[in-house]
Each structure stands twice: as C-alpha cells, then as structure tokens.
Amino acid sequence: MNQGIWAFGPPSLLMAVMVAGIHNPLVVSLCLSVLAGLGTYKAIPLVSDVFIAHGRSGKDLLKEGRPVIPESMGAIAGVVYFIVMFVFIPVPFIGWFRDSEYALADFPHNKFAQFLGGLLSLMSMLFLGFADDVLDIRWRVKIWLPLIASMPLLMVYCVTYGGTDVVVPIPLRSLFGQKMLHLGIFYYAFMAALAIFSTNAINILAGVNGVEAGQSLVIALSIAANDFLQLHRNPARAEAHLTSLYFVLPFIGVTLGFLKHNWYPARAFGGDTLCYFAGMIFAVVGILGNFSKTVLLFMVPQIFNFIYSCPQLFHFVECPRHRMPSYNSSTKLLEPTWCSLSKTGKLGRLMIRILRTFRLVHIRRDPKTGEAVQANNLTLMNLLLVKFGPMSEPRLATFVMIVQALCSCLAFLIRYRLVKFVYNEVEDNRN
Amino acid sequence: MNQGIWAFGPPSLLMAVMVAGIHNPLVVSLCLSVLAGLGTYKAIPLVSDVFIAHGRSGKDLLKEGRPVIPESMGAIAGVVYFIVMFVFIPVPFIGWFRDSEYALADFPHNKFAQFLGGLLSLMSMLFLGFADDVLDIRWRVKIWLPLIASMPLLMVYCVTYGGTDVVVPIPLRSLFGQKMLHLGIFYYAFMAALAIFSTNAINILAGVNGVEAGQSLVIALSIAANDFLQLHRNPARAEAHLTSLYFVLPFIGVTLGFLKHNWYPARAFGGDTLCYFAGMIFAVVGILGNFSKTVLLFMVPQIFNFIYSCPQLFHFVECPRHRMPSYNSSTKLLEPTWCSLSKTGKLGRLMIRILRTFRLVHIRRDPKTGEAVQANNLTLMNLLLVKFGPMSEPRLATFVMIVQALCSCLAFLIRYRLVKFVYNEVEDNRN
Structure with missing residues (x-):
C-alpha cells in the first residue's frame, strides 16, 4: 500500500x-x-x-x-x-x-x-x-x-x-x-x-x-x-x-x-x-x-426512470425484489425481466394500459386466452432491452x-x- | 421502530x-x-x-x-x-x-x-x-x-x-x-x-x-x-x-x-x-x-495514559494484542494483565527502571533468580488495578x-x- x-x-x-x-x-x-x-x-x-x-x-x-x-x-x-x-x-x-x-x-x-x-x-x-x-x-x-x-x-x-x-x-x-x-x-x-x-x-x-x-x-x-x-x-x-x-x-x-x-x-x-x-x-x-x-x-x-417505475415502486403493479435485466448464459446477453400481472388491481391495469398507449411497455399474453399475463419490469434498462433486443452488458x-x-x-x-x-x-x- | x-x-x-x-x-x-x-x-x-x-x-x-x-x-x-x-x-x-x-x-x-x-x-x-x-x-x-x-x-x-x-x-x-x-x-x-x-x-x-x-x-x-x-x-x-x-x-x-x-x-x-x-x-x-x-x-x-503507554506502543517493551485487564471467573473481578520482559532491550529496561523509580509499574520476579520477568501492561487501568487491587468492572x-x-x-x-x-x-x- x-x-x-x-x-x-x-x-x-x-x-x-x-x-x-x-x-x-x-x-x-x-x-x-x-x-x-x-x-x-x-x-x-x-x-x-x-x-x-x-x-x-x-x-x-x-x-x-x-x-x-x-x-x-x-x-x-x-x-x-x-x-x-x-x-x-x-x-x-x-x-x-x-x-x-x-x-x-x-x-x-x-x-x-x-x-x-x-x-x-x-x-x-x-x-x-x-x-x-x-x-x-x-x-x-x-x-x-x-x-x-x-x-x-x-x-x-x-x-x-x-x-x-x-x-x-x-x-x-x-x-x-x-x-x-x-x-x-x-x-x-x-x-x-x-x-x-x-x-x-x-x-x-x-x-x-x-x-x-x-x-x-x-x-x-x-x-x-x-x-x-x-x-x-x-x-x-x-x-x-x-x-x-x-x-x-x-x-x-x-x-x-x-x-x-x-x-x-x-x-x-x-x-x-x-x-x-x-x-x-x-x-x-x-x-x-x-x-x-x-x-x-x-x-x-x-x-423518466423514476416516473416510469412508480407503478411498481408504489405497488400498483407487482414489484419483485430485483428488477435488473437477467443474464442468459447460452446467448451471453442480457434480457429484460418480467413481472406478473395476475394480481394487478384496476388502477395498476389502467397504468399499464396508459404506458401501452405510448408504447412504453411490452406485454406477454397467454397464447390460449389472449389475456395479458406479464409486463416487462418498469425500468429504463428493461425498456431499452425490450425496444432494441437483448444485448451485452457493456x-x-x-x-x-x-x-x-x-x-x-x-x-x-x-x-x-x-x-x-x-x-x-x-x-x-x-x- | x-x-x-x-x-x-x-x-x-x-x-x-x-x-x-x-x-x-x-x-x-x-x-x-x-x-x-x-x-x-x-x-x-x-x-x-x-x-x-x-x-x-x-x-x-x-x-x-x-x-x-x-x-x-x-x-x-x-x-x-x-x-x-x-x-x-x-x-x-x-x-x-x-x-x-x-x-x-x-x-x-x-x-x-x-x-x-x-x-x-x-x-x-x-x-x-x-x-x-x-x-x-x-x-x-x-x-x-x-x-x-x-x-x-x-x-x-x-x-x-x-x-x-x-x-x-x-x-x-x-x-x-x-x-x-x-x-x-x-x-x-x-x-x-x-x-x-x-x-x-x-x-x-x-x-x-x-x-x-x-x-x-x-x-x-x-x-x-x-x-x-x-x-x-x-x-x-x-x-x-x-x-x-x-x-x-x-x-x-x-x-x-x-x-x-x-x-x-x-x-x-x-x-x-x-x-x-x-x-x-x-x-x-x-x-x-x-x-x-x-x-x-x-x-x-x-x-498520562499515552505517555505511560509509549514504551509498549513504540515496541521498546513487548506489546500484546490486547492490553485490557483480564476477568477472573472465580473471583468475578478484573485483574491487571502482564507483558513479558524476557525480550526487552536496553532502552526498554531503562524505561521500566524509570517508571519503577516513580512507582508506576509493578514487576514480577523469577522466585529463583530474582530476575524481573514480567511487568504490568502500561495502561492507566492496569496501573489502577495494580495499586488498588482487583476490582469489579463497573x-x-x-x-x-x-x-x-x-x-x-x-x-x-x-x-x-x-x-x-x-x-x-x-x-x-x-x-
């Protein structure tokens, strides 16, 4: 030293x-x-x-x-x-x-x-x-x-x-x-x-x-x-x-x-x-x-990131412990992470719908019922990964x-x- | 809370x-x-x-x-x-x-x-x-x-x-x-x-x-x-x-x-x-x-405590990791702790001798040779324990x-x- x-x-x-x-x-x-x-x-x-x-x-x-x-x-x-x-x-x-x-x-x-x-x-x-x-x-x-x-x-x-x-x-x-x-x-x-x-x-x-x-x-x-x-x-x-x-x-x-x-x-x-x-x-x-x-x-x-996160931070939409992107070891790329919409209340669903109008959220639907089951975690980084596809960490x-x-x-x-x-x-x- | x-x-x-x-x-x-x-x-x-x-x-x-x-x-x-x-x-x-x-x-x-x-x-x-x-x-x-x-x-x-x-x-x-x-x-x-x-x-x-x-x-x-x-x-x-x-x-x-x-x-x-x-x-x-x-x-x-500690702090006298008093579980009292004088150099011995002149250190001697083998650790608290005998922590x-x-x-x-x-x-x- x-x-x-x-x-x-x-x-x-x-x-x-x-x-x-x-x-x-x-x-x-x-x-x-x-x-x-x-x-x-x-x-x-x-x-x-x-x-x-x-x-x-x-x-x-x-x-x-x-x-x-x-x-x-x-x-x-x-x-x-x-x-x-x-x-x-x-x-x-x-x-x-x-x-x-x-x-x-x-x-x-x-x-x-x-x-x-x-x-x-x-x-x-x-x-x-x-x-x-x-x-x-x-x-x-x-x-x-x-x-x-x-x-x-x-x-x-x-x-x-x-x-x-x-x-x-x-x-x-x-x-x-x-x-x-x-x-x-x-x-x-x-x-x-x-x-x-x-x-x-x-x-x-x-x-x-x-x-x-x-x-x-x-x-x-x-x-x-x-x-x-x-x-x-x-x-x-x-x-x-x-x-x-x-x-x-x-x-x-x-x-x-x-x-x-x-x-x-x-x-x-x-x-x-x-x-x-x-x-x-x-x-x-x-x-x-x-x-x-x-x-x-x-x-x-x-x-932007803060306002975008609000539905999760204030628990209108489910907020997992970590909302960071996840690492896919087969592609060696980062991918967006998702939160479940199953327990989302009316207000949460309204927020997701507003975000969808501005194309600021990606929804995964049940292939059979067509119901929205997951949304990407509401952070700027997840949004970038949704918009531009998986990419490396740097x-x-x-x-x-x-x-x-x-x-x-x-x-x-x-x-x-x-x-x-x-x-x-x-x-x-x-x- | x-x-x-x-x-x-x-x-x-x-x-x-x-x-x-x-x-x-x-x-x-x-x-x-x-x-x-x-x-x-x-x-x-x-x-x-x-x-x-x-x-x-x-x-x-x-x-x-x-x-x-x-x-x-x-x-x-x-x-x-x-x-x-x-x-x-x-x-x-x-x-x-x-x-x-x-x-x-x-x-x-x-x-x-x-x-x-x-x-x-x-x-x-x-x-x-x-x-x-x-x-x-x-x-x-x-x-x-x-x-x-x-x-x-x-x-x-x-x-x-x-x-x-x-x-x-x-x-x-x-x-x-x-x-x-x-x-x-x-x-x-x-x-x-x-x-x-x-x-x-x-x-x-x-x-x-x-x-x-x-x-x-x-x-x-x-x-x-x-x-x-x-x-x-x-x-x-x-x-x-x-x-x-x-x-x-x-x-x-x-x-x-x-x-x-x-x-x-x-x-x-x-x-x-x-x-x-x-x-x-x-x-x-x-x-x-x-x-x-x-x-x-x-x-x-x-x-006083700092000057008194100097011989040990600057390693003229052996300085153990802890110099606090020790607890005697049979008497439930604190007792002074000791350092060995066996490896003490000339300068260290001189310091101990000066402290002894002012009655500021207690020495333990070998019962056979009469040689000084231990001194109390040089802290105010050990000195108090040496002077006034073992006592409780409070x-x-x-x-x-x-x-x-x-x-x-x-x-x-x-x-x-x-x-x-x-x-x-x-x-x-x-x-």
Whole structure:
C-alpha cells in the first residue's frame, strides 16, 4: 500500500511546480482533479482485499459463476474527493491567506461558508450512504436521509442568496397576474425535494456494470460544460459557476478513476455510497450555483426512470425484489425481466394500459386466452432491452450513457434556444 | 421502530411550546440536548438487532460466556447529534432568518462558517471512525485520519482568529526576550497535533464497559463548566464560549443517552466511531473557542495514559494484542494483565527502571533468580488495578471517571488560581 502512495510523489511534485506559478484557482482545480482521478484509480485495487475481507462485497449477478466483487467502493472515491477538496479550499482565498495582500476583515466569509456547507452536506451523505451499505437501512427510512444531509446546504442558500422568487414563464403570466412569484418556504421544499430526488434517482437506475458511475459522469460533464458556457455568456454570475466547477471537476476525476474499475467486467462496485454521493453532488452544485432547474434538465433520464417505475415502486403493479435485466448464459446477453400481472388491481391495469398507449411497455399474453399475463419490469434498462433486443452488458451500459448524453444535448437546446419563448433574454441570464 | 419515533411527539411538542417564547439560544440548546439524550437512549435498543444482523457486533471479553454486543453504536449517537445540531444552527441567527429584523448584508457569515467548519470536521471523523470499525484500518494509516478531518477546522481558525501569537509564561520571558511569541505555522501544527492526539487518546484508554463514554462525559462536563465560568468572568470572549457550549451540550446529551446502555453490563459498544467522534468534539471546541490549552488540561489522564503507554506502543517493551485487564471467573473481578520482559532491550529496561523509580509499574520476579520477568501492561487501568487491587468492572470504570474528575478539579485550580504566577491577569483572560 505504501508503495502505491509513494508512486504519487513524482507526479504531485511535478504538478506542484507547474501550478506554483499559476494563480488561477480553476487551473489548480483542474490539476487536482486529474490527481484525484489517478488517486482513485490507484487506491481501489490496493484496498479491494481489505473490503472483501471485512464483508464489504457483493456477487455480480449478471456473470457466470457470480464472482465476488468488493462493494461500497464509493467510499474510496469519496475520501479521495474530500482530501482534494480540503487541499483546494484555501486556493480561491489565497490572497487573504498570505498575510500581506488583503485585510482579513474583508475576507469573503460567505463564499467560504458556501464551500463548508456544500462539503458538510456531501460528507453527511457519504457517511449515510456507507452506513446504508453496511446496515441495509429500510427504504422508508433511508429515502429521508438526504433531507437531513441537505439541511446545511439549504441554510447556506438562505444566507447567501435567500431569494425564493421565481420568474413566471411568459405563457403563464396572465394566469398568475404577475411576472415574479414569491415561493417562500415552498422554494426550500423544492430544493430539499431535489436533494432527495437526485440522491435516490441514481440509485434506482443501477444494477449493470458501469451504469451508476457512467450516468453520473455524463451528468457531471454536462454541468461542467454548462458552467464553462455561462462563464463566458454571463460574467455577472461567474462566481456561482466557478464554485460549481470547483465542486464538479474533482468529482469528474474520481468518477473516471472509479469507472475504470467498475466498467465491464467490474472489479469494484460503488454501492449506495457512490449513488448517494453522486446524487448529492448534483444537488449541491445546483443549489449553491443557483441553477437547480438546469441540473434537473440534465437528469431527464432519471426523472423518466423514476416516473416510469412508480407503478411498481408504489405497488400498483407487482414489484419483485430485483428488477435488473437477467443474464442468459447460452446467448451471453442480457434480457429484460418480467413481472406478473395476475394480481394487478384496476388502477395498476389502467397504468399499464396508459404506458401501452405510448408504447412504453411490452406485454406477454397467454397464447390460449389472449389475456395479458406479464409486463416487462418498469425500468429504463428493461425498456431499452425490450425496444432494441437483448444485448451485452457493456453495450447496455453504453446505451444508457448515450441516452443520458442525448438528453443533455436536448437540455442545452431547451436551455439556450427554446428558452426565449418562455422567458425574456434578461431573465434567462438569471439561472 | 416507528412507535419509538412517534413517542417523541409529545415531549417535542411540549418543549417546542416552552421554547417558542424563549429567544435565548442557550436555553434552546439545552432543551435540544435533553431531547438528543432521550433520542439516543431510545434509538439504541431499536437498532441493536440491525447492527448485530449486519455483523456490527463484538464479544464482551470481560464477561462469562463472552456475550455478543452490538458495536459501532457511536454512529447512532453521532447521527442524533447531527440532527440536533442541524436543527439548532439557525437559532443563534434567528434575527437574520426572520426577514424583517436585520439586513442580510450584516449576516455574521464568519460565525456561521465556524459552525459549518466544526461540523464538517466532526462529520468527517464520524465517517472515518465508522469506516475504521467496518474495515479495520491499519494503525499507521488511521493515526493520520484526524489530520485530514481537522483541516476545515484549521482553515476556519485561520480566517476567524488567525492569531498564532502565544503569550510567553513570565518565568520564560527572559529566555525569549519578549512577551509574545509568533508561532506561525507551528501553531497550526500544534492544533493539528491536538486533533490527532485527542481522537486517538480516548481510543487508547478503552476496553472496559462505560469507560470511553464515561471519560468523555467528564471532559465534556468540565468544558461546559469552564464555558459557563468564562461567560461570567470574561464577557469580551462570551461569543467563543457560547459557540463551545452549543457544540458540547448536545454531546453531553448523546453521551449520557449512550452511557445508559454502555454501562456495566453493556448492551451497546461505541466502537472507534464513538472514540473518534468524542475526541474530535474536544478538538473542535478547543480550536473554535480558542482555548485549546485549557482543553488539554482536562485531558491529563489521557496524556498520562499515552505517555505511560509509549514504551509498549513504540515496541521498546513487548506489546500484546490486547492490553485490557483480564476477568477472573472465580473471583468475578478484573485483574491487571502482564507483558513479558524476557525480550526487552536496553532502552526498554531503562524505561521500566524509570517508571519503577516513580512507582508506576509493578514487576514480577523469577522466585529463583530474582530476575524481573514480567511487568504490568502500561495502561492507566492496569496501573489502577495494580495499586488498588482487583476490582469489579463497573468499579474500575467509576475509578477512571473519578481520576478524570479529580484531574479536572486540578485543571480548574491551575487555570484559575496558579495561572497568575505564570501570566498576568489580563493575559490570563485571553484564553
């Protein structure tokens, strides 16, 4: 293990020398993010045996022989992320930390509090995610965990922005009779809901090698791209988008480092730790950067997957313990899995019928009576397998990432082209 | 589990009504601390089976039949602590959160950042402690974990106080030729060392039912007593001591709630999670309140135990895997344990001889040759057993708490009576 850590000496030194002359925090953040990626990539194989030896492992159900894979590796990605962030925090404030340049009285405590509040929420979620992996917390309890974890974040929002007014879209203005709508406490409820949604949404769209980290990577890259775009388009809000970049770049680093081991055939699983952590990053960035609506636009596949899953999640339709695709050992391909419709009530049948109208579900019928007996499990991955036929595991993971990327393109189109039909130019620049 | 949670409704409501009219954050903090204590007390039995079912358990080595006890319960105390703290944070700032009273521009972001930084360090340590319980991290790695966790705290210190000058004690002034000494980076090194020391020190003085939580409770009570004293003596520094109280009161609450289950015969173990968390509380309070030297005074038993253990910890004298007292099933009392001196080198023998001069070690000799063959394991608890004879487990835990309390009394004497021989009155008021 020590050898692995010492291997970091030369690149770190080289980078330190390179960065020493550069006083741009964004460049430092980029360099640290590269180091974070390398660190995660190197650390995971070093600790895999320790994780397995202490029972932090799971079986890969979609492989022959169901090999044992170390689980909860999101904890390693998280720890590397935090080390990098703790090292980075002083950088944007370097002028104040060097005694002479600025007076400490002018120190931007509000900006500093943003970092601390964001990291506190993230650390809370990392801890709760790891605790969930270890203790298998019940659904009805754990769905509320992000609410606790997001509280520092909401407080930081309250004292830095505090605004709870939203611009009413032009077509709806006659309805509300005003341009701005004061949401008050409901705006906080919306942000808390965003945190609860985004942490759980990554967790629901999971189960295939590389798919949790893959979707998170695409979302994080989209957020970073949007930040860079806004830095040029909207200098007045540069500060907020820089903060967002400082949070999201190291995340891209550790996710890439992790994905290298998590991709098919996986040698590491992220566990709930990774899903919760990734989800919280998106909530933190959206809330601190004050562009939570845009972040939601990047999560359309997760929103779709969640709404699509609702008939099963709320037990209108039978919901088996696992809804992942199944592995066919003769074809070596993944196939969709099915739920029985025999015990489905009236409301469940209505939902299935609506989904059928939009061609979003595949039904298997009894060949004799013609009665619907099975429907594919209502997840995005099963739907892809139903639509495009059985495929290999890495292909399915790639497919999900492509869907995610296409949705991001659509989000950019909505955000930068179609928005003018909904808001004026000036309002558009707000977030 | 739900029933247990619902049981909180009536007392919470009653308290909310009581507190609603009181605008003193300290009173709110006290009320919340009582709730935190009740919460921890109620929650632990509810989750014990879950912890055991997921392998978070250990054998109680000092009991007949070595019963299986749920471990890492410090996590529950920690989670309750954080929920209460997250709820509490807005309270001292309530004037700003109610739109009308104060302008948001005047918001004391620096004070807010203190809370966030302190909680971030605590949460980091809670996570790392739990990870250590689950993964059994190696000593040489984990001894540095508090360094990572304390970084946000040091940054907060830097931007809120920033002072690294210490007052030179009067007798030493001629030596340094000045009244103030600028320590610079060394002051930060001292604070980081305090964090590393205090987190590990609680962990070393452990192994008997109730002793980890017991010593933490006495230290926390001493800190709270000192805060209350200073609030009256030194109004200029009231703010710092109030912050300290806000952090330490809920900790006293959860520790009492936990101790009720951890006291002999224990039905819950705290694990490293509790020890690290408790240690970090003391570091946070000392650093944020800017009275780290006083906190160290309250930890004299831990300092003694650490220095006393050094010959074994650094392998000058043989160090067995466990150094706790052993249970004698015929007398039902705890007895000291021994280490062999047969392989002890020259330096180790010298250390034992020095300890013997101060009557701090008991030696067993070969009856024929008269040669020293065994010494008691060098821990405070073994020393107490050697000096006062075998005793029952709860009696030993009480003994440690009494030693801790006596040392606190001594600390108050030094801090408030003897200090005038070392510092002037005015300097004394500084911290």
